[in-house]
Amino acid sequence: MAFYFALVLAIGWYLKGRANTGEDFFMAGREMTAWIAGLSFLSANLGALELMGWAAATYQYGILATHWYWIGAIPAMLFLALVMMPFYYISKAHSVPAYLKLRFGEPTRALSAISFAFMTVLMSGINMYSMALVMKVVLGWDIHFSIWASSLTVAVYVALGGLRSAIFNEVLQFVLIWAGALLIPVLGLIETGGWENLKFEIAHHASPEYTHLWATLGSFNDNPMGIHWTGIVFGLGFIISFGYWTTDFLVVQRVLAARDLRSAKLAPIIGAAFKMMVPIIVILPGLLGLAVLPVKLTGEASAVASGGHSYNEVLPLMLARYCGPGLLGLGITALIAGFMSGMAGNVSAFTTVWTYDIYRALINGKASDHHYVNMGRWCTILGVLISVGTAYLVMSFASIMDYVQALFSFFMAPLFGTVLLGMLWRRATGPGGFWGLLAGTLSSIAMWAWVKVDHDALRYVALSPNARDMAENMYRALWSWIVCVLVTVTVSAMTKPRPDGELKGLVYGLTALPLEAEVPLYHRPWFWAVVVGVVFVVLNILVW
Amino acid sequence: MHDSGISIWFFIGLSLLVNGILITGAGIWEIFRPPANPVVLYSLHASVWWGALLLLVGLRYCIRFAPGRDS
Numbered sequence: 001m002a003f004y005f006a007l008v009l010a011i012g013w014y015l016k017g018r019a020n021t022g023e024d025f026f027m028a029g030r031e032m033t034a035w036i037a038g039l040s041f042l043s044a045n046l047g048a049l050e051l052m053g054w055a056a057a058t059y060q061y062g063i064l065a066t067h068w069y070w071i072g073a074i075p076a077m078l079f080l081a082l083v084m085m086p087f088y089y090i091s092k093a094h095s096v097p098a099y100l101k102l103r104f105g106e107p108t109r110a111l112s113a114i115s116f117a118f119m120t121v122l123m124s125g126i127n128m129y130s131m132a133l134v135m136k137v138v139l140g141w142d143i144h145f146s147i148w149a150s151s152l153t154v155a156v157y158v159a160l161g162g163l164r165s166a167i168f169n170e171v172l173q174f175v176l177i178w179a180g181a182l183l184i185p186v187l188g189l190i191e192t193g194g195w196e197n198l199k200f201e202i203a204h205h206a207s208p209e210y211t212h213l214w215a216t217l218g219s220f221n222d223n224p225m226g227i228h229w230t231g232i233v234f235g236l237g238f239i240i241s242f243g244y245w246t247t248d249f250l251v252v253q254r255v256l257a258a259r260d261l262r263s264a265k266l267a268p269i270i271g272a273a274f275k276m277m278v279p280i281i282v283i284l285p286g287l288l289g290l291a292v293l294p295v296k297l298t299g300e301a302s303a304v305a306s307g308g309h310s311y312n313e314v315l316p317l318m319l320a321r322y323c324g325p326g327l328l329g330l331g332i333t334a335l336i337a338g339f340m341s342g343m344a345g346n347v348s349a350f351t352t353v354w355t356y357d358i359y360r361a362l363i364n365g366k367a368s369d370h371h372y373v374n375m376g377r378w379c380t381i382l383g384v385l386i387s388v389g390t391a392y393l394v395m396s397f398a399s400i401m402d403y404v405q406a407l408f409s410f411f412m413a414p415l416f417g418t419v420l421l422g423m424l425w426r427r428a429t430g431p432g433g434f435w436g437l438l439a440g441t442l443s444s445i446a447m448w449a450w451v452k453v454d455h456d457a458l459r460y461v462a463l464s465p466n467a468r469d470m471a472e473n474m475y476r477a478l479w480s481w482i483v484c485v486l487v488t489v490t491v492s493a494m495t496k497p498r499p500d501g502e503l504k505g506l507v508y509g510l511t512a513l514p515l516e517a518e519v520p521l522y523h524r525p526w527f528w529a530v531v532v533g534v535v536f537v538v539l540n541i542l543v544w
Numbered sequence: 545m546h547d548s549g550i551s552i553w554f555f556i557g558l559s560l561l562v563n564g565i566l567i568t569g570a571g572i573w574e575i576f577r578p579p580a581n582p583v584v585l586y587s588l589h590a591s592v593w594w595g596a597l598l599l600l601v602g603l604r605y606c607i608r609f610a611p612g613r614d615s
Contacts, residue, residue: 003559003562003563004559007555007558007559014549014550018549036552048594168552168555171552171556172552172555172556172559175556175559175560176559176563179560179563180599183590183594187585187588187590189585190585190588191584191585256558256608290586292584320583321583321584322583322584322585322590323575323583323590323591324570324571324574324582324583324586324590324591325570326567326569326570326591327570327590327591327594327595329566329567330563330566330567333563473573513545543567
């Protein structure tokens with residue numbers, strides 16, 4: 001673990017000399033290969049909630065958690081690669097809000113940039129708190145020491161090397177996670193006697209429903225998550241997933257750093273291929289926990305009350321079950337690397353949006369490139385300090401975590417509606433984009449507040465009084481996306497469209513896309529997208 | 545990323561190499577001094593073969609992407 005901390009700081013120090021211009025610091029010089037951009041794209045998302053949270057959700061809800069890795073990610077990643085990436089890349093936008101500025105004007109950019117910056121540092125704080133909690137539970141470290149040690153490390157290596165440093169460490173973290181976590185499913189399947197025996201054990205210890213991905217989704221009441229297939233397909237698979245993977249700048253920034261358009265299109269496809277495999281190290285350990293752990297895990301509150309273990313501890317418990325001192329050290333390092341990488345992703349995205357889309361756009365637009373790089377470095381440290389503050393806030397008020405995650409979900413679904421219409425519909429106007437985004441976000445907040453005030457409203461928002469939190473989030477996202485699209489279309493129809501000449505490079509039908517005829521088939525993004533799509537369908541059928 | 549500096553793959557190789565050495569060493573140590581509370585499937589000595597695998601992959605990447613070597 002000491003070696004890991006030393007190595008990431010050394011990488012940051014080494015890359016300091018290569019982060020002198022704004023393009024270097026904020027966009028990693030736009031010179032990443034498809035592999036590095038793709039792995040970084042995936043890694044930036046492989047933070048605290050991914051590793052610990054989804055293993056815990058699997059223990060709680062069974063294999064249904066896999067939907068967040070497959071239908072909740074793969075179609076969106078392929079759509080980003082093939083349909084949306086050309087517009088982001090050709091427009092030379094340095095961020096998602098910057099694309100909105102080019103397409104819809106300054107008010108839409110300001111709305112999305114301020115919301116994104118605010119949400120990102122809050123999420124970073126939650127990530128930090130989760131990591132400190134793991135260090136406390138698994139290592140017995142003091143929670144304050146954990147927060148400050150990890151956050152200062154992230155602040156130093158991102159402030160020194162900028163996005164390139166964050167990307168390097170994300171790729172390093174990706175490899176470490178696989179090296180540290182892959183042994184759990186391998187040894188777990190040896191212990192249980194293979195997949196069929198594992199299913200038998202889970203049916204015996206929990207319920208046969210826990211190993212079906214789709215078969216139990218015909219009714220809200222037939223599965224542990226209380227969800228219907230329409231929520232999974234339309235809410236998660238379409239709105240939430242597309243909103244996150246195609247418009248959240250935290251992940252899109254990694255692909256924008258690719259060295260050319262073909263690399264930028266291949267990067268999300270490479271990310272999708274690996275995303276399909278992440279359930280091996282996250283979902284399988286959760287399922288194995290159901291079958292082999294001698295203790296019954298419970299919710300956080302009852303675990304604290306009874307002195308037992310909570311769902312959130314399933315991954316560390318499985319790690320400790322199979323791994324001796326050396327392997328345990330690597331596994332814990334991998335977990336910490338995942339947390340730090342998630343935090344670095346948030347901080348580097350925050351830095352870019354603050355410097356370019358808020359500071360330069362609204363406060364000081366005439367400074368030198370050197371000034372903005374310095375602003376980026378200071379802003380990295382400031383972002384980390386605000387995140388530390390958020391971590392302490394979460395520590396004091398546990399329920400804040402729920403609120404912040406809900407806040408984050410308010411924005412993504414409408415933003416996807418705005419960006420999608422902006423890219424695919426030339427008639428969408430600036431006022432249409434702004435009011436659509438605002439109406440979608442406000443409607444999402446209103447629905448959330450409605451259910452908080454009157455729980456019976458769940459039957460309208462989520463179509464069932466039995467829907468759980470996750471189901472409510474999905475339907476709320478779907479409705480807010482629809483509101484955003486309807487308002488955007490209506491306002492656009494009533495306002496004057498921009499001339500086609502101003503929309504070149506921004507909208508489908510007005511943008512010349514480079515041909516790939518001269519490239520061999522196996523180098524074409526379309527070919528690999530089809531391969532990933534076929535594997536995705538086969539995997540879903542295998543665990544139907 | 546290779547032509548203008550040290551490749552990311554070299555750093556990854558270095559990390560795997562060091563982890564591989566530490567894990568294999570801990571695994572071999574455990575063979576000669578078995579722990580009082582062994583992990584499940586201790587008899588498979590996962591530390592030894594998994595550590596050796598990481599060591600070999602790390603070594604390969606360190607050599608393949610060594611600074612100054614053309615890719």
